[in-house]
Amino acid sequence: MSELITIHNLHKSFGDNHVLRGVDLSVERGEVVCLIGASGSGKSTLLRCINYLEQKDEGTIEFEGKSILPKAKSIKELRQKVGMVFQHFHLFPHKTVLENVMEAPVHVKGVSKKEAIAEGKQLLDKVGLQDKYEAYPSSLSGGQQQRVAIARALAMKPTLMLFDEPTSALDPELVGEVLDTMKQLAKEGMTMIIVTHEMGFAREVANKTVFMHDGVIIEGGPSKEFFANPKELRTKEFLGKVL
Ligand code: ADP
Ligand code: MG
Numbered sequence: 001m002s003e004l005i006t007i008h009n010l011h012k013s014f015g016d017n018h019v020l021r022g023v024d025l026s027v028e029r030g031e032v033v034c035l036i037g038a039s040g041s042g043k044s045t046l047l048r049c050i051n052y053l054e055q056k057d058e059g060t061i062e063f064e065g066k067s068i069l070p071k072a073k074s075i076k077e078l079r080q081k082v083g084m085v086f087q088h089f090h091l092f093p094h095k096t097v098l099e100n101v102m103e104a105p106v107h108v109k110g111v112s113k114k115e116a117i118a119e120g121k122q123l124l125d126k127v128g129l130q131d132k133y134e135a136y137p138s139s140l141s142g143g144q145q146q147r148v149a150i151a152r153a154l155a156m157k158p159t160l161m162l163f164d165e166p167t168s169a170l171d172p173e174l175v176g177e178v179l180d181t182m183k184q185l186a187k188e189g190m191t192m193i194i195v196t197h198e199m200g201f202a203r204e205v206a207n208k209t210v211f212m213h214d215g216v217i218i219e220g221g222p223s224k225e226f227f228a229n230p231k232e233l234r235t236k237e238f239l240g241k242v243l
Contacts, residue, residue: 003065004029004160004191005050010059012045019045021215023059027160027208030189034202034223037212038238043195046212047162050193051082064159080108083153087165089145091137091152097124098133101152109156116155123151127181143174147181154185161185163194179205199243203227211235 005027012020019042027033035043048054050061052068052075061068068078091100101120105111111119124133127147137145146166153161163182167175179201186192186205196202202209203223210220211230219232227243230236 002029003027004031004063006060006062007046007050008060008062010046010049010061011057012042012049012054013057019215020049020056023212023215023217025210025217025220027191027193029191031208032186032190032192032194032206033220034206034209035193035195035212036197036199036202036209036238036242041212042215043212044164047084047164047193047195050162051079051084053084080156081159082162083156083158083160084162085146085149085153085164085166087168089137089142089149091145091148093137096134096136097129097140097148100137100148101155104152105155120151120155123154124148126154126184127151128177141174142170143177146170146178150178150181150185159191161190161192163192163196165195165197167196167198197242199227199239211238213238 003026007023007025010020010023023046037043045054049056055070063078068074092103095103098117098120101123102116105116105119106113121133124130127150129144129147132140132144137148140148167178170178179198182194183205194206206223208220209223209226211218213234218234219230220226230239
């Protein structure tokens with residue numbers, strides 16, 4: 001395996017709120033990393049800095065061996081390779097499911113409509129929504145909407161997928177279908193960074209779990225070992241509360 005993304009000494013403040021305080025993290029190709037930590041510890045900010053939805057203050061992010069320059073072209077290229085799935089699905093409400101999935105390939109990448117339709121249908125089949133091409137998001141369950149959001153992100157053929165608490169807004173009975181979709185992607189070798197409170201999923205599916213506290217990564221390692229043998233006191237305290 002080779003490193004897909006390497007983050008070094010990342011800092012980010014909002015006003016005088018110093019949120020990221022020197023984050024180091026590297027993810028290899030094909031690796032699934034779960035990022036856990038208390039609310040407010042900076043997990044979403046870290047993901048948002050990775051695809052430049054937020055501008056970092058300090059530190060370096062290397063993607064595919066190259067530093068990302070804070071230039072529009074460089075950021076646009078990066079965003080095409082990094083898919084993101086949010087807690088609240090952010091689908092276009094006035095577009096059908098298939099139109100949602102086709103939007104970026106057609107309008108950002110210039111893929112032909114015909115090709116986008118064929119690929120979009122394939123992706124929707126893959127996430128188990130073969131009977132929903134023409135449905136509108138509001139007619140779907142939360143779990144179905146999140147699977148559309150995943151298909152939509154995959155439509156750009158990303159190299160890296162970022163998930164920010166993809167199941168936190170779902171009714172408990174709908175969590176499993178979204179986790180299963182992510183598990184499938186992991187099996188296919190997709191590189192993923194997943195912020196989650198689903199500790200069972202992290203332990204089972206993630207190659208690596210990392211714990212963030214107050215804007216730094218306290219510890220991380222192979223998931224089985226991480227959960228069986230956390231080393232730092234703050235990790236133990238956190239796991240004590242959530243497990
Ligand atoms: P987490 O995802 O771990 O819950 P966040 O990254 O969302 O944590 O937030 C970390 C801190 O950064 C919080 O104090 C939050 O209020 C602050 N923060 C996040 N985004 C912004 C923003 N756009 N503007 C100002 N403060 C922000
Ligand atoms: Mg968050």
